[in-house]
Amino acid sequence: MKSSVYSKVREFKNKYPLTIAWRLKAHCKVIEKHLNEDEQVLYAFAAQKNTKQGEIFTTYVVALTNKRIMLGQKRVFFGYFFISITPDLFNDLKVKMGIIWGKVFIDTVKEMVILSNIPKAALPEIETTIIKYMMEEKKKYFQQKSEKNI
Template sequence: MKKSIVYKKVKEFKRKYPLTVAWRIKAHSKVIDIHLNEGEEVFYAFAAQKGPTNLNVATTYVVALTNKRILLAHKRLFFGYFFIAITPDLFNDLNIEASVFWGKVLIDTVKEVVSLTNIQRQALPEIETEISEYMMREKKKYAAYIAARNSGNQ
């Protein structure tokens, strides 16, 4: 079976930042593989716990940045999974919170604030840079698309 590009990128992230709390990344990566659309390319991926506090360590999510959206996936232990897709038009803001050992990434969207916790502190600048640059690039593309569509309607 072909190895998942998402899994490879998350393993690379975990090798670089081993104190990030994450389990079963292969299973979570497979969920993202299922939902990748044709022509969608993964640029960056990492793992974290999804939840408001650092105390919940059983909710590992894999987060992948593609050329079209941000994908978050969690494979349940027995049946089913959770999947979230954040498109550039739904993205509002990104906040980073750092403590002594771990940090938190807060992705503010139109619908909710996605809280990703238990990330090794040293990984936070890399994640912030990747998500911020990605969103600025994608929002520009989206704005150009909307402008072109609106000028065609007049």
């Protein structure tokens, strides 16, 4: 399943060619490194993780797996950045659309993740996919938690 990260990101980039993204293979390897054996990638896309539209060199690959949301960026020289958002830490998702690109705000218990320079045509797909999955997983999580308390 690990090779599917890059293929899903390429599929997204081909579907939305205005996506600004660099070094996709390197960023996908970060995600693949942190994939667990029982995880499978359901959806993946590339975006800039920043607050300003003009910053175009902060590409992250975002992967939605059957367990969590994963964000990965390979640094140019040494190391990488990796963020994992599990359903219990997920609070909300907000979308802002501009003339050409938009932003997705993922609100978690710990931080606000801002993904920018996403083509406006891709915003509904990203929002629907993430929200639908996270709400289902949150239901399961809280149902399991309430069953333990009974």
